Every structure is written in structure tokens, then in C-alpha cells.
Amino acid sequence: MHVPVGLVDDTAVWPYDVPAVAALLGEGIALEAPVTFLVGENGSGKSTLVEAFAEAWGADVRGGTSGRRYSSELERSTLGSTMRLDRTRLGARMVGERAAGYFLRSETALDMFTRYEKASPAYLEVSHGESYLEAFDSHFHEKGLYILDEPEAALSFTACLRLIGTLADVVEAGGQVLCATHSPVLTSMPGASILELGDHGVRRVDWADLELVRHWRAFLDEPGRYLRHL
Numbered sequence: 001m002h003v004p005v006g007l008v009d010d011t012a013v014w015p016y017d018v019p020a021v022a023a024l025l026g027e028g029i030a031l032e033a034p035v036t037f038l039v040g041e042n043g044s045g046k047s048t049l050v051e052a053f054a055e056a057w058g059a060d061v062r063g064g065t066s067g068r069r070y071s072s073e074l075e076r077s078t079l080g081s082t083m084r085l086d087r088t089r090l091g092a093r094m095v096g097e098r099a100a101g102y103f104l105r106s107e108t109a110l111d112m113f114t115r116y117e118k119a120s121p122a123y124l125e126v127s128h129g130e131s132y133l134e135a136f137d138s139h140f141h142e143k144g145l146y147i148l149d150e151p152e153a154a155l156s157f158t159a160c161l162r163l164i165g166t167l168a169d170v171v172e173a174g175g176q177v178l179c180a181t182h183s184p185v186l187t188s189m190p191g192a193s194i195l196e197l198g199d200h201g202v203r204r205v206d207w208a209d210l211e212l213v214r215h216w217r218a219f220l221d222e223p224g225r226y227l228r229h230l
Contacts (some may be wrong), residue, residue, distance in 0.1 A: 002028025020045035020197035033193035034171040038180045046180035050167040054110030055080030059103040100144025106153040131155040136166045143174035152183040160185040
């Protein structure tokens with residue numbers, strides 16, 4: 001994915017002044033594995049990139065399938081309007097209104113489940129986290145593109161492990177996954193590529209070297225080291 005420089009009038013304004021977004025200008029960011037996780041601190045650009053990627057794919061920013069039409073249409077974001085997806089032969093089959101896949105955005109997921117997922121009354125009868133699991137069971141099983149924005153917000157430790165299994169099934173079916181997350185559990189998925197976003201821009205990092213993994217390990221070993229500074 002990249003943003004042609006000629007489409008950007010001013011790179012000094014948001015979102016192009018975010019280092020990770022600036023990395024899209026020129027060469028762009030390559031998704032080199034079936035599953036790619038974006039990690040980083042709040043404000044590093046994870047959700048901004050994921051939402052723009054979903055828009056460039058053809059999804060509404062509120063979430064759902066590619067080509068889904070809502071009663072009220074939203075304008076594309078600035079980044080979503082300028083982002084271009086460089087598709088492989090396989091990826092070219094993952095676009096368009098009939099393309100399989102799903103965009104799950106944490107901020108709008110509950111509203112989307114209860115108002116727009118008419119096919120299954122189960123969304124109205126379960127907890128927030130269980131509604132996520134229902135969505136995974138209903139939509140995450142074909143060869144397609146699956147985009148998630150911080151799904152762990154509604155998931156327990158066990159449910160995060162279950163999601164890893166679901167994503168493994170997607171990969172086996174020939175699908176592609178892009179997920180923004182703060183979860184050390186999800187990012188431990190075997191074979192996944194991890195891109196760490198920050199002031200440096202974007203860099204590929206091994207799970208054991210992730211800052212979030214180091215912090216969680218240190219906190220669980222000795223919480224007081226962190227809590228005494230609050």
C-alpha cells in the first residue's frame with residue numbers, strides 16, 4: 001500500500017505528518033505475510049492506516065463487508081481517498097463488491113452488529129465479546145481480505161487465543177489479514193509479520209523484541225515498578 005506523492009498537497013498536516021503515515025509516501029508499506037499486525041503506542045497511526053486500508057479496499061469506515069451500503073453514506077477519509085493498494089494476482093481477486101472479507105472496527109462494531117447484522121439474532125442475545133466471536137464464526141472463513149482494528153478490546157485472553165485459531169483458518173483458506181493491535185497474545189501468532197509504528201516510522205520487528213511484549217513481561221513480573229510512578 002502506498003500514497004502517490006502527487007495526490008498530497010501538504011505533507012506537513014495530519015495525517016501525513018504522522019511518521020508511520022509518511023512512510024506510505026513513495027515506496028509505501030509492503031504486507032509480506034498472510035497475517036500482518038500493526039503495533040505501536042496510541043497516536044502512532046495504527047487505526048488511521050487500518051481504516052484507510054479498509055476504505056481503499058472498498059469497505060465503509062463503519063465496518064462490514066466490501067461494497068456494503070449504509071443508509072447514510074460517509075465521505076472517505078483524506079488518507080483513504082489517496083491510498084493505493086498494490087495487488088498481487090491473488091490480491092486482485094479480493095476487491096470489489098463481491099469480494100470476500102470483512103472489516104471489524106472496535107469503535108463501531110457493537111452498533112454495526114445490533115443494527116445491520118440482520119441475518120443472525122444472536123448478536124442481540126450475547127455479550128459484547130461474544131458478538132465478536134459470532135462475527136468471526138459468521139464471516140471469517142473464506143479466501144478474502146480481513147481487516148481488524150484492535151479486536152482485543154472486547155476479547156478475553158481465551159477469546160484472543162480463539163481468534164488466532166480463526167485467523168489460521170483464514171490463512172489456510174488462502175486469505176489475507178491486516179490487524180492493528182495492542183495485544184501481545186495476538187501478535188504471538190506463528191508466521192505473522194509484525195510492523196511496529198512510532199517516531200521512526202514503520203519497522204519490522206520480531207515478537208520477542210516488541211516494546212509492548214517487554215513492558216507486559218516486566219509489569220507481570222513486578223507490577224510495583226510501574227504502579228509506584230502513578
